[in-house]
Amino acid sequence: xxxxxxxxxxxxxxxxxxxxxxxxxxxGLLNKNMRIRMTDGRTLVGLFLCTDRDCNVILGSAxxxxxxxxxxxxxxxxxxxLAMIPGHHVVxxxxxxxxxxxxxxxxxxx
Amino acid sequence: xxxxxxxxxxxxxxVEDDDAGWGLGIPEKMKNNANWVDITHEFKGxxxxxxxxxxxxxxxxxxxxxxxxxxxxxxxxxxxxxxNQVNRKVLNFEQAIKEGAIKVKxxxxxxxxxxxxxxxxxxxxxxxxxxxAQTVFTCLYVHNPDLIEEPALKAFALGILKVCDIARExxxxxxxxxxxxxxxxxxxxxxxxxxxxxxxxxxxxxxTGMLKDVEDELQRKVKSTRTRQGEQRDxxxxxxxxxxxALFNRIKFTRLLLTALIxxxxxxxxxxxxxxxxxxxxxxxxxxxxxxxxxxxxxxxDTTKGDHPIMMGFEPLVNQRLLPPTFPRYAKIIKREDxxxxxxxxxxxxxxxxDVINTTNLHGILDFxxxxxxxxxxxxxxxxxxxTFLIDNKKVFGTHLMQDMIKDALRYxxxxxxxxxxxxxxxxxxxxxxxxxxxxxCSRPFCSLIQIHGHNRARQRDKLGHILEEFATLQDxxxxxxxxxxxxxMKLEPQRQHLAxxxxxxxxxxxxxxxxxxxxxxxxxxxxMHEYYYIYWYLSEFLxxxxxxxxxxxxxxxxxxxxxxxxxxxxxxxxxxxKKKKVRPLSKExxxxxxxxxxxxxxxxxxxxxxxxxxxxxxQFELDSEQVRYEHRFAPFNSVVTxxxxxYIQFKEMSDLxxxxxxxxxxxxxxxxxxxxxQAKLILENVPIPDPEVxxxxxxxKPNIVVMKLLAGGHKKExxxxxxxxxxxxxxxxxxxxx
Numbered sequence: 001x002x003x004x005x006x007x008x009x010x011x012x013x014x015x016x017x018x019x020x021x022x023x024x025x026x027x028g029l030l031n032k033n034m035r036i037r038m039t040d041g042r043t044l045v046g047l048f049l050c051t052d053r054d055c056n057v058i059l060g061s062a063x064x065x066x067x068x069x070x071x072x073x074x075x076x077x078x079x080x081x082l083a084m085i086p087g088h089h090v091v092x093x094x095x096x097x098x099x100x101x102x103x104x105x106x107x108x109x110x
Numbered sequence: 111x112x113x114x115x116x117x118x119x120x121x122x123x124x125v126e127d128d129d130a131g132w133g134l135g136i137p138e139k140m141k142n143n144a145n146w147v148d149i150t151h152e153f154k155g156x157x158x159x160x161x162x163x164x165x166x167x168x169x170x171x172x173x174x175x176x177x178x179x180x181x182x183x184x185x186x187x188x189x190x191x192x193x194n195q196v197n198r199k200v201l202n203f204e205q206a207i208k209e210g211a212i213k214v215k216x217x218x219x220x221x222x223x224x225x226x227x228x229x230x231x232x233x234x235x236x237x238x239x240x241x242x243a244q245t246v247f248t249c250l251y252v253h254n255p256d257l258i259e260e261p262a263l264k265a266f267a268l269g270i271l272k273v274c275d276i277a278r279e280x281x282x283x284x285x286x287x288x289x290x291x292x293x294x295x296x297x298x299x300x301x302x303x304x305x306x307x308x309x310x311x312x313x314x315x316x317x318t319g320m321l322k323d324v325e326d327e328l329q330r331k332v333k334s335t336r337t338r339q340g341e342q343r344d345x346x347x348x349x350x351x352x353x354x355x356a357l358f359n360r361i362k363f364t365r366l367l368l369t370a371l372i373x374x375x376x377x378x379x380x381x382x383x384x385x386x387x388x389x390x391x392x393x394x395x396x397x398x399x400x401x402x403x404x405x406x407x408x409x410x411x412d413t414t415k416g417d418h419p420i421m422m423g424f425e426p427l428v429n430q431r432l433l434p435p436t437f438p439r440y441a442k443i444i445k446r447e448d449x450x451x452x453x454x455x456x457x458x459x460x461x462x463x464x465d466v467i468n469t470t471n472l473h474g475i476l477d478f479x480x481x482x483x484x485x486x487x488x489x490x491x492x493x494x495x496x497x498t499f500l501i502d503n504k505k506v507f508g509t510h511l512m513q514d515m516i517k518d519a520l521r522y523x524x525x526x527x528x529x530x531x532x533x534x535x536x537x538x539x540x541x542x543x544x545x546x547x548x549x550x551x552c553s554r555p556f557c558s559l560i561q562i563h564g565h566n567r568a569r570q571r572d573k574l575g576h577i578l579e580e581f582a583t584l585q586d587x588x589x590x591x592x593x594x595x596x597x598x599x600m601k602l603e604p605q606r607q608h609l610a611x612x613x614x615x616x617x618x619x620x621x622x623x624x625x626x627x628x629x630x631x632x633x634x635x636x637x638x639m640h641e642y643y644y645i646y647w648y649l650s651e652f653l654x655x656x657x658x659x660x661x662x663x664x665x666x667x668x669x670x671x672x673x674x675x676x677x678x679x680x681x682x683x684x685x686x687x688x689k690k691k692k693v694r695p696l697s698k699e700x701x702x703x704x705x706x707x708x709x710x711x712x713x714x715x716x717x718x719x720x721x722x723x724x725x726x727x728x729x730q731f732e733l734d735s736e737q738v739r740y741e742h743r744f745a746p747f748n749s750v751v752t753x754x755x756x757x758y759i760q761f762k763e764m765s766d767l768x769x770x771x772x773x774x775x776x777x778x779x780x781x782x783x784x785x786x787x788x789q790a791k792l793i794l795e796n797v798p799i800p801d802p803e804v805x806x807x808x809x810x811x812k813p814n815i816v817v818m819k820l821l822a823g824g825h826k827k828e829x830x831x832x833x834x835x836x837x838x839x840x841x842x843x844x845x846x847x848x849x
Binding site: 022023025026027029030031035038039040042044049050051052053054055058064066078079080081082083084085086087089090091092093094095096097100 | 145146147148149150152153154155156157158159160161162163164165166167168171175176178179180181182183190430431434
């Protein structure tokens with residue numbers, strides 16, 4: 001890892017290296033709707049704006065839902081605006097099916 | 111779009127009565143689980159490929175934006191965190207009725223009294239600056255008074271809504287707070303009403319009528335439970351009687367307060383007197399209300415950890431979703447014991463405001479505003495003062511034209527010949543044009559000047575700094591008009607002189623503004639100790655010196671005019687007019703200015719001497735520059751032409767002690783300071799009718815005389831312990847304490 005040099009622009013290698021493939025996958029999700037369940041049971045829905053190695057995620061126009069997504073006893077979600085979820089509080093991450101394009105299907109290798 | 115604006119936007123749509131949703135379609139998507147694909151494992155895996163510290167983000171999103179994100183699961187930032195939450199169910203009004211958690215009829219007297227008292231406390235907390243959502247609207251009853259069946263409670267709920275509505279309208283109209291653009295900023299008054307309904311479907315008259323009906327009914331009950339002659343007092347009936355009386359007083363208080371506020375909205379000046387009577391009547395009820403607080407039910411303690419006791423009918427978190435996420439969870443509602451004291455002070459302030467209409471001269475009004483502001487009054491009373499002063503921004507008190515008041519002020523201050531009926535210029539067409547145009551240009555700045563004093567103290571200082579620019583323009587114009595009028599008068603009536611009347615008057619106000627700007631810095635604790643010396647220097651050696659000469663020039667101008675008028679009267683009548691020594695109108699002001707000048711001079715010399723003795727802590731860092739600080743403190747003065755601003759180099763030259771031979775040492779300066787304080791004391795003790803301000807200054811002058819003499823004698827010369835400056839007796843002049 002230490003020998004790897006960060007380059008701007010596309011890789012010139014014929015074979016796409018796994019790390020830039022990961023980045024491409026993540027970049028493809030930017031600005032898409034994302035639903036994140038947190039360790040305390042709340043769910044946040046918002047636009048995926050930023051992440052880092054520790055999986056800290058920033059969502060834009062985030063709304064907070066209190067119960068599990070199947071039951072809406074609370075009704076109105078609470079608007080948070082720009083929210084950051086620390087990686088260790090992320091239980092699950094979901095995106096809308098149409099956000100994942102065929103060519104970049106996450107888990108297509110499964 | 112900033113997060114604040116997003117919040118505002120979404121909040122507006124959030125307050126639809128039906129929670130039909132957001133119009134964004136997201137809840138629908140939320141419900142349809144089939145649409146969402148779990149990518150947790152893959153996402154986390156992909157993240158691990160990033161470098162330590164690398165952020166993956168869109169071009170348009172960077173650290174600057176990331177910085178403003180709230181961090182979830184951090185108790186300080188995440189108000190909704192489960193675990194930070196309360197265990198009880200937060201129910202809104204309709205839900206609470208359905209669940210039977212709240213009563214809308216058959217409420218007992220103690221319940222009614224308790225609810226009313228808590229609502230009063232919420233109202234006061236709101237007026238003190240908290241949001242409606244966390245105060246008045248934590249009372250579920252005001253969310254929908256139509257659902258209340260108990261007549262007393264219904265009338266009260268409507269009454270308090272109307273009080274809030276009118277208060278809010280007054281404050282908005284007076285605009286004594288800054289516009290709230292970003293919801294996340296807190297200002298001194300929450301302008302947003304979050305779309306709460308303020309009983310708009312019911313007229314003010316109807317609500318006061320409803321309150322009166324309830325009052326009359328309660329009065330009957332009070333009478334019927336009263337002890338009759340010779341009858342045995344049943345303790346239960348006695349308690350009931352007290353409770354009926356308590357409720358009656360509260361309803362009446364609400365009605366009187368509401369009616370008073372309604373009266374203020376009327377445009378006739380007679381309504382101010384009426385309002386004053388009404389609030390006085392309300393004040394009469396306060397002691398009875400205070401002594402009956404114990405009849406009301408108290409809050410029940412919630413067993414969840416660290417939570418607030420909950421009062422029946424109130425839910426502090428019912429509006430939490432309407433507030434920005436970083437808002438504190440609860441507003442601290444004042445205690446019932448303090449409620450009456452607050453109302454009593456509020457009513458005093460309102461009564462004082464009503465008195466303003468008795469002051470008909472401009473300078474008097476300006477002084478009124480200044481004095482009123484010194485008590486740091488609440489936003490409602492300040493707003494009432496503003497809207498009473500200038501009704502709809504047109505006429506003063508709805509009756510006087512600003513231009514006429516300015517002319518009167520000029521006559522009073524400097525007696526310009528052009529405004530004197532006996533002067534030929536008075537009817538001179540050209541002179542009239544000059545003076546009328548000048549006076550018209552003065553209207554707006556002077557209105558602004560008066561209104562500035564309706565703001566809170568901090569904002570006042572800021573705005574005073576800015577208004578100097580407008581006054582610089584006025585000064586310019588005044589000079590031109592003065593020259594023109596002087597020329598005219600020389601031709602037409604050579605024995606009379608116009609000189610610089612208008613310029614003198616504007617200069618006077620300029621100086622007042624500058625002095626106030628500097629002095630308020632002490633009140634607001636803006637200056638460090640090592641800055642005191644140049645502030646006091648500027649005041650005593652410069653501003654007050656100018657002020658004294660300006661006042662004496664105005665005085666001479668008055669006397670000149672009086673003499674001419676006397677000559678004219680003498681010439682006509684054969685009677686010998688008895689010469690009475692009358693009090694010069696400006697004498698009080700001249701005296702006070704002299705006293706202030708001496709106090710400032712004393713303080714200036716004290717500070718310089720303390721510095722000489724090494725008893726002053728000064729900044730020692732490498733990039734420090736006193737010049738930068740000095741220029742910053744006096745920056746607003748740069749737009750003033752007369753007096754010309756004193757720049758730092760010039761100040762250093764003017765205040766250089768080495769120009770004296772021999773240069774004074776600290777002992778000499780302490781003695782000089784002591785003499786200044788002594789002089790101030792003498793001047794003030796000779797004031798015929800001392801007002802509180804005179805006494806306040808004396809409380810500082812007297813001890814300082816002694817302290818300075820001691821210091822001059824070498825008292826505690828070696829100690830390096832820093833002296834203390836005690837501003838408790840007077841906010842501008844401290845008592846110097848040597849430890």
